[in-house]
Amino acid sequence: MEPNIKEVAGRIRALREDMDLTMQEMADATGRTVSEYAAQESGEQDLSFTFLYKCAERLGVDVIEILTGENPHLSGYSLMRADEGLSIKRRAGFEYLHKAPHFKNKLAEPFLVTAPYLEEEQDVPIHLSYHKGQEIDFILKGTLRFAYENHVEELEAGDMLMYDSGRGHGMIATGGEPCVFLAIVMKPQDDSIS
Template structure:
């Protein structure tokens, strides 16, 4: 099952309006221009994972609620059989399978990610993003060029990287068959004094 752009856009609009947030506030929270935010909320452009993640943080909901309209309901454990998970095709052909979509109150968001190889990306600057928290990526097959705050690493099968995802980072597959990796996005710890 892959969530539809128009349905996600409608849920984002409804949550924004329900919480009384302006376009300007949401654009600032998602770190995009007001025009880009409005285009995303209208469903006329696709979403990045980072955009959806930042919307969920601002709204105080699980990212799965934005993507599917359902609240995760499992609390003891959840099992995802091989090849399954909530499929998300976002960010220029990257395919994400959320591996804990039905588990509520997650401290982390685990994904199986398939990054496509694109010849035209190999000698261009890598697109960067950032989201609060930390991330752990473990390469299952293929190779990945990883950039973090100007540092470049070539990661191969069996390699891993753990990083502050609140700083600019990006990645592209460098092996002809693409790259498959496990990504665990760890949420920023709530400040108990807020």
């Protein structure tokens, strides 16, 4: 299942309006200008995972509710088979497969991520993202260049990172092929998204 960008953007707008939040307040919460935020809320621009996560955080909902319009409902356990999950294709071909979309009150968001190999990214600075919390990335297949503020690390299958995701971080696949990794995005301890 791939969420429709216009529907997702419409849910963000409806939640913002229901909460009587201004575009300026949401722009501040997502780290964008009002015009950038407006373009994303209207569905004119792609919605990055970081943007969706920050919207969910500010709106006080689970990111899955924004993506699907449904509240997660499982509380005991959630099982997703190898090819199952909520597919989210964002950011220059990155594919995120959310592996527990129906589990409620998650302390973390688990994703199987496929980073495409793009030749044009190999010799330019890596785009950095920021979102509150921590993240664990475990490389399953391929190689990955990871940038964290001014540090750069080269990773391969079996390597694992854990980092403060509130600081600048980004990654690209290297080695001529996509990189597949498990990303566990953990929410800040003082924040709870139902």
